[in-house]
Amino acid sequence: MMEFMEGSHAVxxxxxxxRPQVIAAYxxxxxxxxxxxxxxxxxxxxxxAEYITVESEFSALSACLGASAAGSRVYSxxxxxxxxxxxxxxxxxxxxxxxxVMSIVNRALGAPLxxxxxxxxxxxxxxxxxLQLYAEDNQEATDLHYLAYKVAExxxxxxxxxxxxxxxxxxxxxxxxDTLTQEQVDRYLPAYRPLxxxxxxxxxxxxxxxxxxxxxxxxxxxxxxxxxxAQVISRAGKEFGEMFGRDYSEMVEGYRLEDADCALVxxxxxxxxxxxxxxxxxRDGKKVGLLKMRTFRPFPEKEVRSxxxxxxxxxxxxxxxxxxxxxxxxxxxxxxxxxTQVPVLDYIIALGGRDVRKKDIRGVVEMAEKGKGDLxxxxxxxxx
Amino acid sequence: xxxxxxxxxRPGKAQExxxxxxxxxxxxxxxxxxxxxGMCSQVCPEGCIGENDEGFPVPDYDYCKGCGLCVEECPSQxxxxxxxxx
Numbered sequence: 001m002m003e004f005m006e007g008s009h010a011v012x013x014x015x016x017x018x019r020p021q022v023i024a025a026y027x028x029x030x031x032x033x034x035x036x037x038x039x040x041x042x043x044x045x046x047x048x049a050e051y052i053t054v055e056s057e058f059s060a061l062s063a064c065l066g067a068s069a070a071g072s073r074v075y076s077x078x079x080x081x082x083x084x085x086x087x088x089x090x091x092x093x094x095x096x097x098x099x100x101v102m103s104i105v106n107r108a109l110g111a112p113l114x115x116x117x118x119x120x121x122x123x124x125x126x127x128x129x130x131l132q133l134y135a136e137d138n139q140e141a142t143d144l145h146y147l148a149y150k151v152a153e154x155x156x157x158x159x160x161x162x163x164x165x166x167x168x169x170x171x172x173x174x175x176x177x178d179t180l181t182q183e184q185v186d187r188y189l190p191a192y193r194p195l196x197x198x199x200x201x202x203x204x205x206x207x208x209x210x211x212x213x214x215x216x217x218x219x220x221x222x223x224x225x226x227x228x229x230a231q232v233i234s235r236a237g238k239e240f241g242e243m244f245g246r247d248y249s250e251m252v253e254g255y256r257l258e259d260a261d262c263a264l265v266x267x268x269x270x271x272x273x274x275x276x277x278x279x280x281x282x283r284d285g286k287k288v289g290l291l292k293m294r295t296f297r298p299f300p301e302k303e304v305r306s307x308x309x310x311x312x313x314x315x316x317x318x319x320x321x322x323x324x325x326x327x328x329x330x331x332x333x334x335x336x337x338x339x340t341q342v343p344v345l346d347y348i349i350a351l352g353g354r355d356v357r358k359k360d361i362r363g364v365v366e367m368a369e370k371g372k373g374d375l376x377x378x379x380x381x382x383x384x
Numbered sequence: 385x386x387x388x389x390x391x392x393x394r395p396g397k398a399q400e401x402x403x404x405x406x407x408x409x410x411x412x413x414x415x416x417x418x419x420x421x422g423m424c425s426q427v428c429p430e431g432c433i434g435e436n437d438e439g440f441p442v443p444d445y446d447y448c449k450g451c452g453l454c455v456e457e458c459p460s461q462x463x464x465x466x467x468x469x470x
Contacts (some may be wrong), residue, residue: 097390158389196392207391211401217387 002178007138007170008033010177011077011103011163014142016047017185018101018149021072024052024063028082029115030167031105035077057082061089061100068098069206071197073149076100079167080107083121087128093160094129094222096207099152099192100160101145102130106268106319107167108352116353117167119268123296123320123328129222131161131229132297134267138175140294141165143240146180146189147248150236153192157229159222164296166269168353180244188243226298233295251295252303256282260289262368263308265333266317267293270349270356274317277361288365293329304336314344315368317361321348326374345373354378403430407450409465415440417462424454424463 003010012034015023023042025035041047050067054060057078064074078086083104093100104122108114122132133148135141141163148161165171196204210218234249241247255275257263264274271292281288291307293300308314314337318327325331330346337344347364350356364377388397413424424441425433429451432444443454455463 095390096392195389203395205393205395205397208393210391214387218391221387221389 001181002176004174004176005179006033006172006174007141007165008105008172009037010138010142010175010179011145011165011171012037012041013179014145015075015103016041017180017182018075018145018189019073019191020049020075022050022052022064022067022074023076024054024060024067024074025076025078026054026057026060026082028057028079030107030117030171031077031079031082031103033171034103034105038075057085058089061086061093061102064100064102065089065093065096065098066198068093068100069096069198071192071194071199073153073192074100075102077103077105079105080109080115080121083125084109087125090125090128090130090160092207095218097158097222097225098160099149099158101148101152102160102162103145104162104164105167105171106164114352115167117169117319118351118353119164119166119319120321120351122162122164125162126297126328129159129226130297131159131226131233131295133161133163133295134293135163135165135170136269136271136292136294138165138170138173138177139246141170142177142179143244143246143248144294146185147233147236147240149189149192151229151232154232154236155195157225157232158195159225159229164268169269178244184244188240230295230298230300248294250303251293251298251300252307253292253294254307255290255292257289257291257307257311259287261287261312262289262365263311263314264288264290264317264361264364265293265304265308265314265329266290267296267329268319270317270319273356273358274361277358280358281362281365286365296329299332299336301332301336304333305340308333308337308342309340311342313368313371314342315364315373316344316346317349317364318346319350321351343371345371347373347375347377349377351376402446403449404444404446407445407448407468409450409452410445410468411443411448411450411452411454411463412466413441413443414462414464417460419460419462421459423457423459427453427457429453
């Protein structure tokens with residue numbers, strides 16, 4: 001059913017239909033509306049879940065980890081500093097193979113304090129073992145939660161998953177969204193059946209200790225599950241498309257890439273602006289296309305390579321920076337294209353909520369055509 | 385030992401971890417000096433010193449980490465640490 005609603009509320013509805021049994025979260029801008037809505041649903045008996053109020057994000061994710069170990073489907077949401085506080089627990093969730101699903105409402109990291117959007121928070125957890133999906137609009141943000149549970153809980157994967165969508169730009173924007181119905185979601189997403197669970201009748205320990213003789217093998221297994229997730233995402237995305245008409249079988253999506261000379265690469269809401277800018281540039285005769293990355297972990301290396309190996313140049317829009325190196329997406333795109341001679345130029349853009357307009361996308365393409373890149377786009381020289 | 389997913393384990397799994405491989409020095413028991421007082425087995429943090437049919441202490445080298453506490457505490461100097469030959 002199509003409804004005109006705020007992104008956060010659309011996500012809260014999707015989460016409700018996923019029937020989480022335990023929710024633990026700590027409110028933080030711009031994630032607040034999601035967890036407020038879920039708390040309301042639980043308080044009003046519209047959602048049969050345990051809602052644990054906690055004193056920090058560290059506790060929130062720890063509660064989720066414990067509840068997941070006890071065999072529950074769990075949910076949390078956070079952003080920025082909250083995610084930073086969860087750092088240790090994030091690695092534990094992945095290491096213990098707990099299929100926790102968490103919304104990351106992307107926001108910049110301090111200092112200086114910024115409540116506005118970029119993708120530094122989730123990108124900084126790229127090595128933690130969590131699957132990372134990025135949404136372009138609120139429909140996708142909603143749908144990716146169904147997909148995330150389906151993939152995370154797959155018996156061959158059992159990894160936690162971030163569903164990332166841009167703070168304010170998506171979370172606080174009203175758009176028409178098809179939230180599906182409970183019956184539809186139940187058909188797509190059956191109840192979670194844990195492989196192992198904490199049970200006082202049949203005690204088990206999780207993630208206790210590994211000597212140097214075993215630790216590397218555990219890390220290998222997580223990495224293998226990440227790589228195997230590519231196929232599971234593709235299958236789950238296809239099934240979603242067959243049931244509801246929106247196909248997510250591809251981890252990357254090309255837009256007007258077929259004959260493109262210059263390919264932009266981006267993740268999240270900036271893709272919408274880029275598509276509009278591309279349409280305008282195409283009308284002016286510029287052969288520009290976009291590769292939208294929906295999945296950052298696992299990194300879709302083969303898909304990126306096959307989508308981009310025919311273009312003359314690649315311009316990556318990075319809403320993050322690995323300080324002292326480059327944007328995280330550009331580094332990995334470069335790796336995927338190693339040996340192809342396709343130049344990859346990096347543009348650090350839109351950090352801390354700096355607005356990106358169509359003219360900025362056009363500006364990036366013009367720079368890329370001149371071979372000028374690997375820079376912060378739109379720096380205000382007058383304040384430096 | 386096959387890995388449990390996410391390092392999951394049932395009780396008793398730690399027994400399969402032969403911590404004796406960590407040892408650099410190994411305690412050697414000289415029963416001719418031993419008075420069977422039992423101090424060594426009392427202080428062993430691994431609880432891996434048992435006794436033989438005659439009541440003399442016998443360590444389980446699969447789990448003895450070679451900490452040397454038994455040597456320090458033995459009132460009869462009946463235990464000596466020897467460099468582990470590997």
